Amino acid sequence: MKILITGGAGFIGSHLCDFLLEKGHEVICMDNLITGNMDNIAHLFGRKEFSFVQHDVTNYIYVAGDLDYILHFASPASPKDYLMFPIQTLKVGALGTHKALGLARSKGSKFLLASTSECYGDPLIHPQPEEYWGNVNPIGLRGVYDEAKRFAEATTMAYHRYHGIDTRIIRIFNTYGPRMRKDDGRAIPNFITQALSGQALTVFGDGSQTRSICYVSDLVDGIYKLMNSDVDTPTNIGNPEEMTILQLAEKIIAITESESAIAFKSLPEDDPKVRRPDISKARKLLGWEPSVNADEGLRRTVRYFKEQI
Ligand code: NAD
Numbered sequence: 001m002k003i004l005i006t007g008g009a010g011f012i013g014s015h016l017c018d019f020l021l022e023k024g025h026e027v028i029c030m031d032n033l034i035t036g037n038m039d040n041i042a043h044l045f046g047r048k049e050f051s052f053v054q055h056d057v058t059n060y061i062y063v064a065g066d067l068d069y070i071l072h073f074a075s076p077a078s079p080k081d082y083l084m085f086p087i088q089t090l091k092v093g094a095l096g097t098h099k100a101l102g103l104a105r106s107k108g109s110k111f112l113l114a115s116t117s118e119c120y121g122d123p124l125i126h127p128q129p130e131e132y133w134g135n136v137n138p139i140g141l142r143g144v145y146d147e148a149k150r151f152a153e154a155t156t157m158a159y160h161r162y163h164g165i166d167t168r169i170i171r172i173f174n175t176y177g178p179r180m181r182k183d184d185g186r187a188i189p190n191f192i193t194q195a196l197s198g199q200a201l202t203v204f205g206d207g208s209q210t211r212s213i214c215y216v217s218d219l220v221d222g223i224y225k226l227m228n229s230d231v232d233t234p235t236n237i238g239n240p241e242e243m244t245i246l247q248l249a250e251k252i253i254a255i256t257e258s259e260s261a262i263a264f265k266s267l268p269e270d271d272p273k274v275r276r277p278d279i280s281k282a283r284k285l286l287g288w289e290p291s292v293n294a295d296e297g298l299r300r301t302v303r304y305f306k307e308q309i
């Protein structure tokens with residue numbers, strides 16, 4: 001297949017480029033590098049099945065020739081990034097998704113939207129199944145990301161129903177691994193960087209909020225299974241291994257054999273108190289199951305960060 005990946009120079013997008021090239025597909029990576037990094041894809045230049053286009057997908061997207069699949073991953077994704085780029089985040093979720101769907105319509109391509117567990121907001125149902133509509137504050141600081149993704153889901157379903165586009169929606173839960181930026185502000189890069197440099201790990205609030213962390217290779221496997229399925233309704237992909245943020249910080253201190261302390265800082269506005277995917281649907285319809293546990297995934301990620309530092 002000839003596949004366009006928007007946001008392909010980002011953390012997840014670059015792993016998708018690698019994976020799809022290995023599967024023998026042709027990959028066009030499109031990115032405006034607002035939070036992405038050319039280093040993530042530098043090793044792919046020179047391969048004839050790979051090309052890179054620097055472009056902001058909130059503007060008209062031009063791709064020559066046929067296109068079989070569009071994977072729409074462009075969007076700032078870490079809370080620090082989307083708070084720094086609130087308007088760009090709203091635009092890429094709304095206008096960027098509209099442009100990417102318009103391209104899918106004109107080329108007759110299949111389309112997969114990278115959505116998020118943030119669609120569930122600060123959830124009142126736990127764990128979160130796809131049927132849950134969520135608890136999102138539209139005017140809070142995180143609203144720029146959450147509502148943009150909810151709009152993106154609504155637009156995708158409208159193009160599916162009205163124009164008959166063959167679409168997929170994946171709701172990604174906290175994913176981590178090599179190629180996360182060490183300054184992207186997310187808990188795992190922050191904690192690893194702090195632990196490796198002997199600084200205190202900054203736990204927000206009392207650290208009792210939970211997250212369930214998925215290693216990037218498991219996510220990519222889930223994306224590929226969803227791409228090749230006929231499941232056209234939103235599907236959670238994430239690892240249900242849930243822990244508190246304080247437990248995550250302690251685990252990273254243990255893995256890095258660091259002597260760092262823990263420093264408690266104030267909790268950001270609307271920070272979800274719990275998060276854990278119900279993955280019954282992915283298990284049943286995709287035969288997908290995560291295989292890398294948190295200890296192993298974190299060890300691999302620490303190795304990457306050590307090389308970077
Ligand atoms: P990332 O910031 O590393 O990657 C996003 C990429 O999109 C970057 O390369 C950025 O430059 C690019 N981009 C942003 N706006 C663009 C625009 N207007 N035009 C072209 N490119 C643009 O983040 P990530 O963690 O790799 O996330 C990738 C996708 O997965 C995002 O859509 C995100 O919402 C979604 N997601 C990620 C997670 C996670 O845990 N990592 C969880 C839920 C959803």
Ligand code: UDP
Pocket residue numbers: 078079080174185186187188190191202203204205209211245267268271272
């Ligand atoms: N967090 C933290 N210390 C940090 C960064 C994040 O305690 O240095 C917390 C954050 O408040 C949230 C959790 O870790 O409760 C996960 O944050 P992250 O930014 O990784 O992703 P989120 O799930 O909030 O999108």
